[in-house]
Amino acid sequence: MLKRLLAPFLTVIALTGVAFTAPAQAQVGADLAATPDGLVKAVxxxxxxxxKSDKDMQAGNIGKITQLVEQKILPHANFEKTTQIAMGRNWSKASPEQQKIITDQFKTLLIRTYAGAIAQIRDQAVQYRPxxxxxxxxxxTIRTQVINKGEPIQMDYRLEKTPEGWKVYDINVLGAWLTEAYKGSFNTIVTQQGIDGVIKTLQDRNKxxxxxK
Structure with missing residues (x-):
């Protein structure tokens, strides 16, 4: 079920790491990260x-790509909020320990999905709306269009301002927010198997x- 939910996002999420149609391309710095649009563009x-400068990543070296995700993307993401929204009303049914396990497993699932998708990056471009x-x-909400072989694909980001700076907590692909896509699936699993069922489903998928590999 989770694999089926990931399918529409897999290819397009890969494109979040592609070149954008802005004049400057720089490392993420305090000046760029100070605004939500600046953070997205910089990352x-x-x-x-x-x-593009690493042939191993272009060849699909999942280990190196996973390291890239952990170093350059994770610091700018709020996975706990992502998980909480995806769990919906079921979040409060989980104990603090279960919440931590679900967050960690969900994060691992998305990281592995992202890692596999990044290997598909080629010559796409991203256009940023004002x-x-x-x-x-x-x-x-930062709204963009990914141009893939001349075809525009909607790709939006939701961010919140935290004491540590702006953090991405949701992604919209073709009109569907990632958290909403998972919410129904998680709710069904909780109804049928309880909170532990969500944990087992995520753990099994990650295995x-x-x-x-």
Whole structure:
């Protein structure tokens, strides 16, 4: 079930690491990360430059790609909030220990999915729509279009402002938010198998992905 949910996102999520149509491409710095659109653009550029300069990643070296994700993407993501939204009303049914396990397993699943997708990066481009937020905003949506072989694909990001800076907590592909896509699946599993069923489903899927390397 989780594999089926990931399918629509897999190819397009790979494109979050591609070049964007802005004049400057720089490492993520405090000046760029100070705004939500600046953070997204900087991370996209940084990831793309790294992949394009590394033949192992282009050849699909999952170990190196996973390291890239952990170093350049994870610091700018809030997986706990992502997991909480995806679990919906079932989040409060889980104990603190179960919440931690679910968050860790869900994060591992998305990392492995992202790692496999990054290997598909080639010559796509990302167009950024104007962001008109204010300095007082604590939540932002950055809207983009991924141009893949001339075809535009909607790709949006939701971020929240935290004491550590802006963090991405949701992604919208072709009109479907990642957290919403998982919410129904998690709810069904909880109804049928309880909170432990979600943990087992995530653990089993991660084992499958690990063994598939």
């Amino acid at each position: 996209v550029s940084d990831v793309m430059n790294t992949v 962001y008109r937020g204010t300095a007082d905003d604590t939540d932002a 499958q992905l690990a063994n598939a």
